[in-house]
Amino acid sequence: MTDFRCGLIVGLVIALGPASGSAMDTDARLADPVQQEIYIRLTHEVRCLVCQNQTIADSNAPLAADLRREIRQMLEEGRSETEVTTFLLDRYGDFVLYKPRFKASTAALWLAPGLLLLIGGLGLGRIIWRRRGLPVAVDDDEGPPEAAPGEPP
Amino acid sequence: MLRSEAGLTFWRFLLPVTFFGALLAVFLLGLGKDPTLVPSPLVGKAAPEFSLPRLDDPSQNLSRKDLLGKTSLVNVWGTWCAGCRQEHETLLALASDSGLPIFGINWKDDPELAREWLTTLGNPYAAVGVDQDGRTAINWGVYGAPETFLIGPDGTVLYKHIAPMTLEVWKKEFLPRIATAGTGS
Numbered sequence: 001m002t003d004f005r006c007g008l009i010v011g012l013v014i015a016l017g018p019a020s021g022s023a024m025d026t027d028a029r030l031a032d033p034v035q036q037e038i039y040i041r042l043t044h045e046v047r048c049l050v051c052q053n054q055t056i057a058d059s060n061a062p063l064a065a066d067l068r069r070e071i072r073q074m075l076e077e078g079r080s081e082t083e084v085t086t087f088l089l090d091r092y093g094d095f096v097l098y099k100p101r102f103k104a105s106t107a108a109l110w111l112a113p114g115l116l117l118l119i120g121g122l123g124l125g126r127i128i129w130r131r132r133g134l135p136v137a138v139d140d141d142e143g144p145p146e147a148a149p150g151e152p153p
Numbered sequence: 154m155l156r157s158e159a160g161l162t163f164w165r166f167l168l169p170v171t172f173f174g175a176l177l178a179v180f181l182l183g184l185g186k187d188p189t190l191v192p193s194p195l196v197g198k199a200a201p202e203f204s205l206p207r208l209d210d211p212s213q214n215l216s217r218k219d220l221l222g223k224t225s226l227v228n229v230w231g232t233w234c235a236g237c238r239q240e241h242e243t244l245l246a247l248a249s250d251s252g253l254p255i256f257g258i259n260w261k262d263d264p265e266l267a268r269e270w271l272t273t274l275g276n277p278y279a280a281v282g283v284d285q286d287g288r289t290a291i292n293w294g295v296y297g298a299p300e301t302f303l304i305g306p307d308g309t310v311l312y313k314h315i316a317p318m319t320l321e322v323w324k325k326e327f328l329p330r331i332a333t334a335g336t337g338s
Contacts, residue, residue: 049191049296050297062261066288070291090195091294092194092294092296093194
């Protein structure tokens with residue numbers, strides 16, 4: 001019961017936390033709903049360099065507000081999502097995006113997890129393959145079953 | 154048979170240890186770095202175009218053209234920025250001793266306070282442009298004052314220093330690059 005309550009509270013905190021955090025952007029919606037969608041997506045992908053673990057949508061730093069305004073203006077001028085991203089990358093570098101573009105300097109970042117999983121999987125597969133013929137180990141000298149820890153005998 | 158098995162055991166030992174060692178080296182190197190310092194992609198490229206009203210005379214502008222012909226420094230500052238107060242003495246010393254003009258970009262500041270600051274503390278700047286809405290700063294990839302750019306005579310960004318300027322940084326990072334680029338005069 002208490003476990004359930006704890007879980008519920010943790011779940012609520014996780015669910016409500018980010019929602020209350022993203023209320024920083026109080027600007028009016030863009031007239032074009034498609035542009036508004038791009039705007040929301042971009043501001044959730046761009047890192048605020050002043051407070052590096054927040055997106056510019058989550059941050060109330062003056063620079064984040066300036067960047068939101070800049071992105072909004074560029075979209076209203078009819079620039080595409082790629083153009084806005086390129087604008088930011090040219091000025092602030094790969095680090096400004098939470099999902100950096102794939103290129104030589106970011107290849108290790110993108111490929112390492114998959115590569116490690118592959119190596120681990122192959123290793124595990126090899127061990128299983130080599131043991132496939134072995135008999136299942138049976139404990140011969142069966143003593144009295146041990147009492148579970150923490151329980152009275 | 155025996156030898157190859159010994160070899161296999163050896164590899165089984167060596168591979169994880171090597172892998173662990175490599176990871177350790179990467180993380181140890183990373184520990185010494187400051188994650189708040191983001192390298193600027195502008196270095197090696199042409200300084201962005203800009204045109205800002207001058208702090209001393211808003212009817213005149215400070216623009217990219219003013220930087221050309223001579224190696225110069227562009228310093229982004231504001232009276233709200235503690236690091237800028239900290240580096241002010243160094244900038245004054247550089248203004249009188251380095252022979253290079255220092256151009257200021259007054260970032261998201263009250264021009265009245267900025268003028269007062271320069272009158273009280275001394276003015277190291279050849280000219281200051283007022284960037285009240287912060288658009289020029291974004292164009293320059295600025296994210297935290299003080300930032301100091303080294304600009305070559307042809308308008309190329311040669312280096313960017315984020316954090317207060319000190320004489321050590323000046324000697325270590327700026328002087329060698331100025332020697333390579335020449336002062337342009």
